[in-house]
Amino acid sequence: MHSESFKFSNAVVLAPLVAILSIWVVFWVEVQWGINLNDYGIYPRRLSGLRGVFFSPFIHSSIEHLYNNTIPLAVLTAFLFYFYQSAALRVLFFGTLLSGLLTWAIARSSYHIGASGVIYLLASFIFFKGILAKNYRLVALSLVVVFIYGSMIWYIFPVKDGISWEGHLSGFVTGLVFALVTKVRVPEVRKYAWEHDDYNEADDPFLQHFDEHGNFIETKPEETEQNIEIKYHYKASDED
Numbered sequence: 001m002h003s004e005s006f007k008f009s010n011a012v013v014l015a016p017l018v019a020i021l022s023i024w025v026v027f028w029v030e031v032q033w034g035i036n037l038n039d040y041g042i043y044p045r046r047l048s049g050l051r052g053v054f055f056s057p058f059i060h061s062s063i064e065h066l067y068n069n070t071i072p073l074a075v076l077t078a079f080l081f082y083f084y085q086s087a088a089l090r091v092l093f094f095g096t097l098l099s100g101l102l103t104w105a106i107a108r109s110s111y112h113i114g115a116s117g118v119i120y121l122l123a124s125f126i127f128f129k130g131i132l133a134k135n136y137r138l139v140a141l142s143l144v145v146v147f148i149y150g151s152m153i154w155y156i157f158p159v160k161d162g163i164s165w166e167g168h169l170s171g172f173v174t175g176l177v178f179a180l181v182t183k184v185r186v187p188e189v190r191k192y193a194w195e196h197d198d199y200n201e202a203d204d205p206f207l208q209h210f211d212e213h214g215n216f217i218e219t220k221p222e223e224t225e226q227n228i229e230i231k232y233h234y235k236a237s238d239e240d
Contacts (some may be wrong), residue, residue, distance in 0.1 A: 012087070016074040022117055023073070026058040027066050041113035042167070044104050052112065053100030059113040069115045070150060070222045076122035083141055084129065087184045095121045099167070099174040107166035117167035120156070123149050124175025125182075132179060 030037055043049025060066040079222040081088045099117045123145055130142030156169040 005150045008197075009081070010083060011085065015081045015088070015092075016077040018136050019077050019109030019115075020070055020092050023058050023060065023066060023069065027060055027063070038111050039186055041111035042100055042104050042107065043111055044107040044109060044154060049104060049111075050065070053097060053104060056100060056113045056231055057096060061113060063087055066079075067116060072119045073115050073124075075148075076119060076126065076145075079126055080122055083126070084184050087182050091178050091182060092122075095125065095171075095174050095178050099171045101166070102170035102174060103167045105149045106170065106230070107164065110164075112164040112167050114163065114164065114167070117171040118221060120152065120168045121175045121178075123152065125179050126175075129184065130178035132193070133184070142150060154169050 026037070029035070035073045037055070037059045038061065041049075041059055042052030060069065077092070080091065084091065089233060096118050099121050103112055103117060127145050128185060130145075132138075132139035133139075152168070153172075154173050155165055158165045
């Protein structure tokens with residue numbers, strides 16, 4: 001992404017598409033072959049449970065669980081790759097790993113599965129990074145995320161049985177950490193001439209058409225004298 005503007009790229013479409021296809025294909029395989037991959041989720045403080053750091057985001061317990069994660073994952077991944085393209089891959093990859101490791105360290109003894117930890121990671125990063133960047137577009141994006149997904153904040157606490165609030169909390173904290181430490185290139189906010197510190201009203205051609213009371217001054221272009229020099233060239237006749 002160039003520093004002067006946000007650019008639409010193929011990754012904005014491909015990244016959400018790959019993310020959604022991956023979780024749906026895994027669920028389809030489970031249903032088609034009659035297998036249960038929950039054992040590949042994160043099981044805290046057990047060495048075998050570490051494999052869930054890599055596999056748990058792709059595993060879902062039901063079609064409802066899968067559907068609830070599909071749209072937020074697609075939307076937030078598209079936001080990440082459009083507005084933070086220079087840092088998107090490392091935030092998504094390393095953020096997912098760190099979030100999974102934190103879940104493995106603090107969660108209760110159970111299998112933790114689903115892409116919701118990644119969703120909280122993305123929502124947290126996009127929100128906090130937008131505020132910290134102080135770019136009006138990114139601040140607006142942060143407000144959009146709050147408006148759409150603000151209610152998710154309650155699920156980082158144990159308010160409902162059957163959900164991995166520890167995974168949500170881990171994703172949220174990881175997103176905040178990455179927002180603080182990740183450097184991104186954002187477009188510079190363009191300023192008008194009068195917003196610069198060295199602006200001088202007296203030098204502004206437009207303001208020179210107004211007097212000190214704001215009245216328009218009609219001016220005529222100054223007539224310039226032109227000295228016209230005419231030179232005659234005589235050509236001798238060929239006739240005798």
